[in-house]
Amino acid sequence: MTKTALITGASSGLGAEYARQLALRGFDLVLVARDREALEQHAAELHSRFGIAVEVLPADLLAPRQREKVERRIEADDRPPIDILVNNAGFGLPLDFARNDIEDEVRHLGLHVEVPMRLTHAALGPMLRRGRGRILNVASVAAFMPRSTYGACKRWLVEFSRWANAQYGPRGVTVTAVCPGFTHTSFHERMGLPPGDEGISDFLWLAAPDVVAESLRDAARGKGVSVPSLRYKVLTRVVRILPASVSARLGQRGR
Template sequence: MTRTALVTGASSGLGAEFARQLAARGADVVLVARDRDALAQVADGIRAASGSRVEILPADLLDDDDLAAVEARLAEGVDVLVNNAGFGLDLAFEKNAVVDEVRHLRLHVEVALRLTHAALPAMLERGSGRIVNVASVAGFVPRGTYGAAKGWLISFSRWANVTYAPRGVTVTAVCPGFVHTNFHERLGLPPGEEGVAPGLWLDAGTVVREGLRDAARGRAVSIPSLRYTLLVAASRILPDGVVVRAASRGR
């Protein structure tokens, strides 16, 4: 039976890559993002490459009615949910507009919580399903409100995986480091001006491939690449002051 995967933030970056790789594995995909035209381009590419059925669901997940529509689609039943939608803010919390910080928190935490809650009943009734929450290695270190939000997502995923895996539903937090996508461009940083050492960049295809592999193995946390696994391990034993200064490099 063909599986169905719903991916948020699917118009570009990691979201589009998740959709492509899931389709290549035989899944039909539901693409969710605000930009209908961008979703259509991704959908055309997936159909041409894999022949999978692609459904477009344009939605602003911070709009109550749009979010409700996505929740309703999940309640109909999907096999895989990828909570990927998100955006970044300047690390200078005191300079950011509080309304932007609240929107940031809602998208990374509340929206992921609500979509997971919407998808779970059908998955549990069927006795199978996978939920992938795209977090970040920032969730393991003190790094502004982005790291704090991703830390919540990691903790939630670890708890949910222990709770629901025995009933057939696994939950995995995929935690990449810096990835070559348009994420930093949306922060107004052209390529080469992100302040990130070349050796810390990851390829989107590799991140998604390793994340899906770990999700298939039922792991609660996936940290793509050995270099970031080692950096996270080091952050757990170093003083907060050292970790915060190191994590503040790059955007």
């Protein structure tokens, strides 16, 4: 029987790459993002290339009624069940919290914490009843170092996923926090920074296909936390033992 994956933030970046790699594995897809036109174009390409069914679900996940549409799709008994949920939607803000608009910060917190919490809750019921399922919450290596509210949000996602995986993994449902480092996607361009303008060494940049492939392997192995690439596995271990003042300075690198 064909399985189905639902991906948020699926129109570009890591979300689009998750869609491609899961389509390659034969999954039907439900793609969620705000931009209907971009979603429909991506869906047509995936259907043509891989011959899988693709459902487009345009939604602003910060608008309660639109988010609830996604929750209802995850919970639906009369539609193909969601076997994999990828909580990927997100955006970045400048690191100077004091200068940021507080309403932007509230939206940032909502999209990175409340939305994946709600969608994970919606998915757990049906998955636990079936005794199988995977949930991937896209976090960041920023979760392991002081990095304004972005790092704080991602730390919440890591700890929640680690706990949920221990709690529900024995019942067949794994929950994995994916913690990539700097990755070549459109994420930084949407913040107004052109490629190469991050002040980050080329050595630290990752390719989106590699990040997604490694995270899917880790999820299949039942890992609660996935840190793609050896270089970032080492970096996150080193950062944990550094004084807070030093790791905070490191956290100021890049955007």
